[in-house]
Amino acid sequence: MSNARVVEIAENIYWVGSRGQQGGLNCNPYLLVDEEEAVLIDPGSVLDFEDVLGNVLSIVPLGKIKYVILHHQDPDFSASVPLFEQKGANFKIITHWRTQNLVKYYGIKSDYYIVNENGFKLVLKSGRVLRFLPTPYLHFPGAIATYDERSKILFSSDLFGAFSYEWTLYAGEDYLEKMKTFHEHYMPSNDILRPIMEEFLRLDISMIAPQHGSIIRDNVKTYIKALRDMECGSFMASIKKNLMKSGGVKLICSLVIKRYVAIFNKAEVLQAIEGLELTLDKETLEITDYNYPGNRLWDMLFEFILARKGLQWLIVIEPYVRKLSQEYDIPMPEVFQTTLKQAEEKALHLSQENLLLKEINARLENSIKEVQEKLVHCPVTGLYNYDFFQNYLTSELENLLASDSPQNPALLILDVDQVDKIRFSYGEQEVNEILKNIADMVTALKEENTLLFRLQGASFACYLQHTTREAAVSFAERVRNEIASSEKFVEKITVSIGVVTLDELREGNPYLNDPAERMYNIATMRVKLAKRMGMNFVCSSSSLEKYQEEIGKILIVETDEVSIDVLKTFLENSNYKVLIARDGEEALKILETEEVDLIISEIMLPKIDGFLIRESLLAKSQTKNIPFLIVSHLKDDDTVERAAALGIEHYFRKPVMLSELLGVIKNRIKGETFR
Structure with missing residues (x-):
């Protein structure tokens, strides 16, 4: 084809996706052209619509597309359908009735061809037969796959998909590990996966074209058998193995390193673990020696990964690590218990009405998603706690600065002035009541996109997504006055507040190291200055170079x-x-x-x-x-x-x-x- 972005994977069957996708989860729409009819398979999301549309039009006019197959309802499969309709396309939607009940909420106006009402097959005008194979709960109750009897290609939807941060159209030697990682995240159990794989083994399949990951065109049955035998999901019950007899902690850490190399690449993984006291064979990726007591290497490996690569690298490996922990009867690494338990990773598709607001909301939603299952709320106020605050602020500011966004967030640190006196006079219960009341009062005053956190002691952090220094100080003064004049407390309560904006940090230093730590330290220091100024005070400026942080x-x-x-x-x-x-x-x-x-x-x-x-x-x-x-x-x-x-x-x-x-x-x- 003349369009270099389009790839003909079989006679008159094309990959028409976008090569610019990011984040390890590449989406693959396909176009099947059969004489005067064309079938678009899983057309994709609103994010890659323009690329997919251009690719399709380089092959056929929109009027030639008679059917669109939606294997299930996820937005990365289906959300672009109304955009094709707006461009003048007129087709039928082929899907399961369970999927129809959900995708209609995208605003689809086309008629439906419901597979379970039509014998799970479609016969095109040429006589070509497309069979639709039910794949329930993999990972949606109404999920299906499509088998083209002429080309013998299986369009497998989510099955055989993969995480890959170095995507290739066709599966390479390391694809099996990437594929396992994806299924460990999204598939519920082997009990559900196995019978579908047995059905696939009975088919004559020449190629597997998944909706995520890479196309499998060699040794197809090897991949089917791998999924048939793979343990996955929350109901997984691994056979227990003796860790020491199997090779000790070196073995399981080596397995993790190999899995990481398959998902990302060897250079990135070696950089992530640089500094660990271990000897690694860089060809086989086997650990031959290490200098940590007991099973400490198991914890240290993931602490280095988190520090160097962030939460995303933990999220992607978590199901595999949990499987190894169960299989070898070793506790999950400490970092998974303290930093996250589990995080869902889904693409967020927001409107483009306001580009800056979209960037702000996307970062907010992504940061919350990344640590959603791990969140430990403050038991007193119900607010996000100090651990989450640290993770969120670090992720938010690093992403913001990396994208060179004009967004100017502000951080407020509030500290209760009389907490020691209240604790001595009335006890801890009354302190808790004060903290709950302050949390309620600030929540009532703040805007929807402003986040409030409970920090250590009697402190709170308030993060304003986009503001000016003057507006942030004005909000801080409203909070201070509201608390100082309130009759809700057992005694008069005041707060001292430190305010800092990101623009202050940017002045003269646009490339900040540790921006979150810097911003937090300045705000905390200004709280201390506010207390030295007599308490019940908002401090938004200071001579940072001359400030003596510790006097003893x-x-x-x-x-x-x-x-x-x-x-x-x-x-x-x-x-x-x-x-x-x-x-x-x-x-x-x-x-x-x-x-x-x-x-x-x-x-x-x-x-x-x-x-x-x-x-x-x-x-x-x-x-x-x-x-x-x-x-x-x-x-x-x-x-x-x-x-x-x-x-x-x-x-x-x-x-x-x-x-x-x-x-x-x-x-x-x-x-x-x-x-």
Whole structure:
């Protein structure tokens, strides 16, 4: 053909797809021309319509297309049908009745040819027979495949599809692994897959043309048998194997690396795992040695993958990893349990009425989809938590900067000013009520596309998708005033708010490293400045170069989590860096590597009590002069005398007055006062 984008895969049968598709899930529409009739098979989505239309018109006029086959209802198959109708095409839609019930909502006006009402076959005017094979629940109840009796080509719909970030029209040697990855994601179980594959094995098939992935034209039965025997889906029950006898953690990590190479490419995979302490045969991709204890390599491999390649690389491999974990009776890697459990990956097809709004919504929806199954909401407010906030902000800003979008988001960090007082006076339950009320109030004030997160402690983050600095500050002031004037709280409550916009970061540095961390740190620092300015304040500017982030390092040795949280939050808000030890042994271990300016310790501690910690420090020249404060429920004549004998000048009984404690700390740590 003259059109280089069109490929004739068999006599008068053409691939008419777009070569510009991204994201690992290539879509393949096909055109079958039979004398004066043409059949368009799975015409595609609105995103690639213009390419597909141009390819079709390079072969036949639209008037020659008499039928359009829709194997099931997904938008990447079917959404472009109304666009063909608008161009003047007049055809019948061939599909299952279950699919018809859904695709009509795309606004299709054409008549339907329902396969289950017509003996699951179509006879063209030339006598050519197209048979329609039911493939229920693979992956839709009304799914079908098409078998052309003349060319012996199986148009298999989703079956035999693949994930591939280096797409080729025809399947290569590594296609089997790519195909397995796709089916592990989308097919429900071997119990459903097997009988369909048995049916396909009885057919004389010359070629398999799937809707995703690559065309299979060699060793067709090998691929059919591979799917027939493949375990997949949520009902998978793998045969247990002995990990150590099979080759240990080296084996399963090698299998994962090989699967990644099949999906992406060897160079990218080697770059992703660079720095792992292992020896890899770069020809066979077998791990021959590694330098981690126990099964730690299993966790480290995916931690490197996530850090270097992001969530998408975890999503694509997750079903295979779960299969290996079940098969070899080893826990899922930690990163899957903490960063994501499962994420659906579907293309999002939004209107083009407003290009900037489309970009914003696409990034928002994609980011949420990527971590949807993993999300752990704050149990108090129901908002997305700190972990999700970090993932979302990183993904959002990196995508935004990579695309050179003019979008200017703003980040607001809100921190409750009186939370320590409320906690001491009324308890944790009242703090939770305050947090819930603040979440409700901000939600009522924000716009629909603004996201609200619950961070650690008594902090919230508010992400405005596109705004100006002035508008962001105005919104922050509305939030501050609404909370300060509210009668919903047990006492008067105020918040300090830090505001930063992306345009501030762009000034003089359009190519930012770690933009999410930079934006979050600036907003957090401005919250601290707002508190230093008297609290109940919105801070949207600062001298970042002159700001002294830490004015001293303090080690807290404590077992009570409430006390730890109160002291840590209070001291960090006063610009101290805080280290935590929960027993005496851990405290001494920290002091071996960290230089601290002051220690606050409970007496009653596991393993080594507070007094013994002090004795250990006095025995060493480098630690004997570290100021040592005791804050404890236990305070009597004996303990006071023992403290004095150890040179401990300040001994507080719980609950301690934080202002008094801060005064002592300032006196003992020189040069700490912030100006």
